Amino acid sequence: MPGAQRSRSRLMTMAENASVTQLELFFDLVVVFAFTMVTDAAAHDATPKGLLKALLILMLLWWAWIAYSWLGNVIKADEGIARLAMLVAMGATFVIALTIPEAFHDLPGGWYGPLVFVIAYLVVRFVHLAMFWMASADDPQLRGQVIRWAAGSLTIAGTLLLIGAFNHDNWQIGLWFAALAGDMAWTMIAGNDWRLISASHFAERYGLIIIIALGESIVSIGIGVAGLPVSWPIVVGTLLGLAVSGLLWWAYFDVAALAVEHELHKATGERRIQIARGSYTYWHFPMIAGIIALSLGLKKVLNYVGQDEGHTLRDALHGIPLFCLYGGVAAYLIALVGCKQYATGKISVARLVAAVALLVLIPLASVLPAMAALGLLCGVLVALILWETLRMAEPREEIRHGSHV
Structure with missing residues (x-):
C-alpha cells in the first residue's frame, strides 16, 4: 500500500470520462499569449517573408502544444510530479513568447535571442518526453512508441533548430522549416501505438x-x-x-x-x-x-x-x-x-x-x-x-x- 501511494503521488492515469484540468487551461493561456506575440510580429513586419517567419514560429508553438494535449490525455496534468512538469513547461513557453521578437533578429545587448528561443523550445519538448517516459513505465506498447518517436522526432528537430539558431535569414528559415517537416514526418511514420484514454x-x-x-x-x-x-x-x-x-x-x-x-x-x-x-x-x-x-x-x-x-x-x-x-x-x-x-x-x-x-x-x-x-x-x-x-x-x-x- 505505501508503494502504491508513492506511485499515486507521482503520476495519476487519466480517467475515461475526464475533463480538461484547470492547470491545462492555465498552460493554454500562456500559449495563446505566445500566439499574440506572433500576431504582433507579423503586424510589425507585414511582408511575405515576415508572414513566413510568423507562420514558422506559430507552427513550432503548435507542435509543442499538441504534445501536451496528448500527454494530458494519458496522465492527470495537475497531480503529482506532472504538475511540476507543467509549470516548468509553462515557464519555458513564456520565455519562448518573450523571445519571439528576437527569434530571427537578435537585438543588441542581453543574450543571443535565437538561441534562447531554441533552448526554451527544447525544454518544453524534453519535459514532455520525460513525462511520457514515466507514464509508459508499465505499458510496453506505449514505451515502444515513445522510443520510436523520440529517436527520430526530437533528434531531427533539436539538431536542425540549434544549427539554424546560429545562421541568419534564409538559412535560418530553411533549417527551421526542415526541422518542423522532419518532426512532423517522423511522427506520421513512427506508429499508432499512442494512448487516447x-x-x-x-x-x-x-x-x-x-x-x-x-x-x-x-x-x-x-x-x-x-x-x-x-x-x-x-x-x-x-x-x-x-x-x-x-x-x-x-x-x-x-x-x-x-x-x-x-x-x-x-x-x-x-x-x-x-x-x-x-x-x-x-x-x-x-x-x-x-x-x-x-x-x-x-x-x-x-x-x-x-x-x-x-x-x-x-x-x-x-x-x-x-x-x-x-x-x-x-x-x-x-x-x-x-x-x-x-x-x-x-x-x-x-x-x-x-x-x-x-x-x-x-x-x-x-x-x-x-x-x-x-x-x-x-x-x-x-x-x-x-x-x-x-x-x-x-x-x-x-x-x-x-x-x-
Missing part, C-alpha cells in the same frame, strides 16, 4: 484552444482602437469584427466539433489514434493559423476606421492585411471541412464554396473602404451560417441533441 478530454482541449484563440482575435479588435475616442466607425467596426469571430465560433461548435467528437468516441484502437492525429493535431493547425491571420487583419481594419471620420474611413485595406483578413477565414473554413471529412467521411460543400468565394472576393474588397470589406466578409459568413442552419435543420438537430455516445 478520454475522447471527451481530447475534444474539449482542442475546442478550448480554438475559443482562446478566437478570444485573442477579439483582443486584437480592442488593440486596434486603443486610446482612440469612441465614434460610430469604431462602434460599427468593432461589432462587425466581433460578429466575424462569433460566426467562426458558430461554424466550429454548432455541429462540426460535435460530429468529429462523436466519431472519436465511437472509434477504437488504431482508428481512434488516426482521428485524433488527423482531425485534431493536423487539421486544427490551419484553423489556429487562420484565426491569427484574421487577428492581424482585424487590427489593421480597426486602426483604419478609428483614426478619424475623414479620408482614413474611405481608405481601402490592401496587401498583406487584406489577404490575412479574407485568407485567414478561408483557411479556417477549409480546415474545418478537412477536420470533419477525415473523421466522418462527409464533405461540407457549402463551407468550401464560402471559402472559395472569400478568396475570389479579395480583388473586390481591395477597392472597397476597409469598413465595407469587413462588412462583406461578415455577410458571407452570415449567409453560410443561415444556409447551414435552415437547409440542414434535421441532421443538425440529430447531431446536437440525438444519442451518439
Whole structure:
C-alpha cells in the first residue's frame, strides 16, 4: 500500500470520462499569449517573408502544444510530479513568447535571442518526453512508441533548430522549416501505438484552444482602437469584427466539433489514434493559423476606421492585411471541412464554396473602404451560417441533441 501511494503521488492515469484540468487551461493561456506575440510580429513586419517567419514560429508553438494535449490525455496534468512538469513547461513557453521578437533578429545587448528561443523550445519538448517516459513505465506498447518517436522526432528537430539558431535569414528559415517537416514526418511514420484514454478530454482541449484563440482575435479588435475616442466607425467596426469571430465560433461548435467528437468516441484502437492525429493535431493547425491571420487583419481594419471620420474611413485595406483578413477565414473554413471529412467521411460543400468565394472576393474588397470589406466578409459568413442552419435543420438537430455516445 505505501508503494502504491508513492506511485499515486507521482503520476495519476487519466480517467475515461475526464475533463480538461484547470492547470491545462492555465498552460493554454500562456500559449495563446505566445500566439499574440506572433500576431504582433507579423503586424510589425507585414511582408511575405515576415508572414513566413510568423507562420514558422506559430507552427513550432503548435507542435509543442499538441504534445501536451496528448500527454494530458494519458496522465492527470495537475497531480503529482506532472504538475511540476507543467509549470516548468509553462515557464519555458513564456520565455519562448518573450523571445519571439528576437527569434530571427537578435537585438543588441542581453543574450543571443535565437538561441534562447531554441533552448526554451527544447525544454518544453524534453519535459514532455520525460513525462511520457514515466507514464509508459508499465505499458510496453506505449514505451515502444515513445522510443520510436523520440529517436527520430526530437533528434531531427533539436539538431536542425540549434544549427539554424546560429545562421541568419534564409538559412535560418530553411533549417527551421526542415526541422518542423522532419518532426512532423517522423511522427506520421513512427506508429499508432499512442494512448487516447478520454475522447471527451481530447475534444474539449482542442475546442478550448480554438475559443482562446478566437478570444485573442477579439483582443486584437480592442488593440486596434486603443486610446482612440469612441465614434460610430469604431462602434460599427468593432461589432462587425466581433460578429466575424462569433460566426467562426458558430461554424466550429454548432455541429462540426460535435460530429468529429462523436466519431472519436465511437472509434477504437488504431482508428481512434488516426482521428485524433488527423482531425485534431493536423487539421486544427490551419484553423489556429487562420484565426491569427484574421487577428492581424482585424487590427489593421480597426486602426483604419478609428483614426478619424475623414479620408482614413474611405481608405481601402490592401496587401498583406487584406489577404490575412479574407485568407485567414478561408483557411479556417477549409480546415474545418478537412477536420470533419477525415473523421466522418462527409464533405461540407457549402463551407468550401464560402471559402472559395472569400478568396475570389479579395480583388473586390481591395477597392472597397476597409469598413465595407469587413462588412462583406461578415455577410458571407452570415449567409453560410443561415444556409447551414435552415437547409440542414434535421441532421443538425440529430447531431446536437440525438444519442451518439
